[in-house]
Structures are given as C-alpha cells and as structure tokens.
Amino acid sequence: MKAVALLAPENVAVLDGLPEPSCGPGEVIVAVHGVGLCGSDLAVVSGRRAVPAMPWVLGHEAFGVVVTVGADVSSRRPGQRVVIEPNYPCMACGPCRSGGTAGCRDRRAAGITEPGLLAERVAVPARCTWPVPEDWDDTDVVCVEPLTVALHAVRMSGLEPGDGCLVVGAGAQGLLVCLAVRHAGGVAYVSEPHEGRAALAVEMGAHAAGTDPDERFPVVIEASGAPEAFGRALERVAPGGCVIAVGQSAVPAEISTFTLVQRRLTVRGCLIYDHPAGFAGTIATLAASDLRPGRVLRECYELADAPKAFERAADIAGKTWISLPRNEEMTS
Ligand SMILES: [Zn+2]
Ligand SMILES: [Zn+2]
CATH class of the missing domain: 3.40.50.720 (NAD(P)-binding Rossmann-like Domain)
Incomplete structure (x- = not known):
C-alpha cells in the first residue's frame, strides 16, 4: 500500500509496500480518494509541529469510500462515500460529556497524534466517517473539514x-x-x-x-x-x-x-469543532445552501507528485489537494 510520509523535516516521500490497515472494533477501512493540505500539515512538514515518529504519514482532510466495516459496525456499509472527521474524541472525559469535544483530554488527531490519512487505505472510527451524496463534487467534499x-x-x-x-x-x-x-x-x-x-x-x-x-x-x-x-x-x-x-x-x-x-x-x-455537531452542521449546510467551499482550491496533484504539492502549498494562492487513484476492491 502507498502513503505519503514525512521522513525528516522538509523531506516528504511517497512510500510503497506499507502494511494494509487492520479494521479494529468500531472502525471502518476507507479507500481514500482525496486529501486537502492545510497549514497544520505544513507545520508538521517544517518540523514546527512535533509528531510521535518518523516516517510519519501526513494529511487529515480526507474523503473516500468505505471498503471494509468492523464486525460490530452496523451504521456503515461498503461502497458508502464518506468524508472523514479527523479528530477522534474519547467521548468519556468531562469536556466530551459536556459536548465540548474540542477540549477532549484524550483527543486523537489524524496526522498529528495518529498516522495521517494521505494513504491509499486508512482505518478510522466509524462514527468519524460521514456519508455524503454521490453527486457532491470532490472539490467540495475535500473541503468539508476546514x-x-x-x-x-x-x-x-x-x-x-x-x-x-x-x-x-x-x-x-x-x-x-x-x-x-x-x-x-x-x-x-x-x-x-x-x-x-x-x-x-x-x-x-x-x-x-x-x-x-x-x-x-x-x-x-x-x-x-x-x-x-x-x-x-x-x-x-x-x-x-x-x-x-x-x-x-x-x-x-x-x-x-x-x-x-x-x-x-x-x-x-477557537480550536477545530465539536463532535458530532460540527460535521453534522456542515453537511446539512452544504445540502441546503449554495455554499461551495471547493471554490478555494487552486491546485490538484496526483499521489506521485505529493512531495511537490507540499513544497508549493506554502507559497501559492488558494488551497491544494491530492487526488488518489480509485481502484479499490470491496473486501467485505
Ligand atoms: Zn486542516
Ligand atoms: Zn474526551
């Protein structure tokens, strides 16, 4: 499996032959179709934001299609197009119980505390995948998180x-x-x-x-x-x-x-958003209005050119995203 990883500060590479993610309880595997780049990714690449290990898979603004669902997951099915909410709150601590999950004391964040989502396939909590209509443009879907x-x-x-x-x-x-x-x-x-x-x-x-x-x-x-x-x-x-x-x-x-x-x-x-209100609100807003966030995108790269995308993203006007090949197979 391919993924885009940071090998050392300012050194981004496309890696191949990585192990396939395994689908844990409460999780689904998503075949990733697109990932947007943002300032926090660039902070990781520059070394300003420390990550737990190298090589470190980058990226957190991802969408794709569910290919495998965990044995205990009934709310998602293979083939569903989803956008990933990349902050996984524990839902058990004080802030989570009061609805302010941005303040979660044990929050896991893809690309920051957890390996990122710029990979062909990723395992994510099912509750942090949000079904989106097939006819929404990729450019709008990739902007749901920011x-x-x-x-x-x-x-x-x-x-x-x-x-x-x-x-x-x-x-x-x-x-x-x-x-x-x-x-x-x-x-x-x-x-x-x-x-x-x-x-x-x-x-x-x-x-x-x-x-x-x-x-x-x-x-x-x-x-x-x-x-x-x-x-x-x-x-x-x-x-x-x-x-x-x-x-x-x-x-x-x-x-x-x-x-x-x-x-x-x-x-x-103002730190990120709360779960589940944040993503639920955005998806309802996109369904009900002519807000088209994909208008902010200016450059799109293939997976092989991801290092160049990271290099240019800090200087260009508009947002950059990476489009992945769509050859996934349903595995369950
Ligand atoms: Zn972001
Ligand atoms: Zn929490």
Whole structure:
C-alpha cells in the first residue's frame, strides 16, 4: 500500500509496500480518494509541529469510500462515500460529556497524534466517517473539514447578519472563513499581504480592507497565525467587539492591553469543532445552501507528485489537494 510520509523535516516521500490497515472494533477501512493540505500539515512538514515518529504519514482532510466495516459496525456499509472527521474524541472525559469535544483530554488527531490519512487505505472510527451524496463534487467534499473549522469560528464570534468581519490572512483557512462569514450574512473584509491570496479572497466575495486603523469591525478573525499580525488585528476591533484566533503560533504576540481594556474586547481561541455537531452542521449546510467551499482550491496533484504539492502549498494562492487513484476492491 502507498502513503505519503514525512521522513525528516522538509523531506516528504511517497512510500510503497506499507502494511494494509487492520479494521479494529468500531472502525471502518476507507479507500481514500482525496486529501486537502492545510497549514497544520505544513507545520508538521517544517518540523514546527512535533509528531510521535518518523516516517510519519501526513494529511487529515480526507474523503473516500468505505471498503471494509468492523464486525460490530452496523451504521456503515461498503461502497458508502464518506468524508472523514479527523479528530477522534474519547467521548468519556468531562469536556466530551459536556459536548465540548474540542477540549477532549484524550483527543486523537489524524496526522498529528495518529498516522495521517494521505494513504491509499486508512482505518478510522466509524462514527468519524460521514456519508455524503454521490453527486457532491470532490472539490467540495475535500473541503468539508476546514469549512467546519471556519463555520465554527464564525459561530463562536457572535457575528450578526449585516456585521462587518475582518479576516486577517487569506490562506486556505482564511478563504473558507470569508465564505463562512458571507454564508452567515456578514460582510467579509480581508487583510492579506500576498497579492494573489488577497485577490482570491475578493473573488470569494470579500472586500479588500483598507489600512486606516480607524476602520474597525465588530468581529475580527485572525486566520494567519502570524504572531506580528495579532496585535494589529486587535487594533481593528470595534469597542465591545470580539477577536477570534484560528491561526496559531508558539511565538508570543504583542498586544496592547490598553486597547483590550478600553475597548472592552473579547479574545477567544477557537480550536477545530465539536463532535458530532460540527460535521453534522456542515453537511446539512452544504445540502441546503449554495455554499461551495471547493471554490478555494487552486491546485490538484496526483499521489506521485505529493512531495511537490507540499513544497508549493506554502507559497501559492488558494488551497491544494491530492487526488488518489480509485481502484479499490470491496473486501467485505
Ligand atoms: Zn486542516
Ligand atoms: Zn474526551
């Protein structure tokens, strides 16, 4: 079996001859059809985000088709097209029992704590596979996970219809946040130094934000993860407003506590989404609206070219994904 793995920081390779995944209790095997790349994958590749072992199979934004179901699984069947929710909460700890599974004390995350999903076949908990209609375009299905992050961030911000929302950073996640803001009835503004990314955000319906520091917004969503951008993001929030951090960095950011206090701002870190509400909500939204997250994709690579995809993803405008060959056999 083939998979794309990190051998050492900045060294990505396609490996062959890997053992087939085995289907444990409560699990299904998914033949993977596509995997999107995002900032956290790039953080793993660069070595900024440590992983438990090398070689390390990469990727977490995956969809495909169920080929094997565990003996005790009745909710999924071979042949079902599914998108994978790559964060597996324990459902037993305090945060999980109260519904806030993003705070799970024992959360397993594909590509971070568990081997990733950029492989021909993967074993995943059945409850973390979500059936999606056959007629949904691959490009939209591969964006379900990062769109769920974006929709969750906008929901957490308390954005009201008609509100302006400044999105700082128009990488793949920022672009999806722009779409999510518009979907919620807000007016998206974007601040992004990369010309191609800024232009793409405008194509997604965002307005280019001016540089006037007195132009302020009830909601600011920081999606760049650049520590130096955070202080500036805070300056753009209107009194009583809210800044949501989606991007992250271990490097401390400088902020003005004078601004924070005088304007009575709320700062909120927003980590992924909760299970099962997050994915359930996104899939219902896609079924009921014309939100087409696949619009943010710009480059598609074959499995053999995955190393090049990772190399280019940090520089290009728009999101990158990898399409895998579809030759799976039903095994049960
Ligand atoms: Zn991601
Ligand atoms: Zn838990």
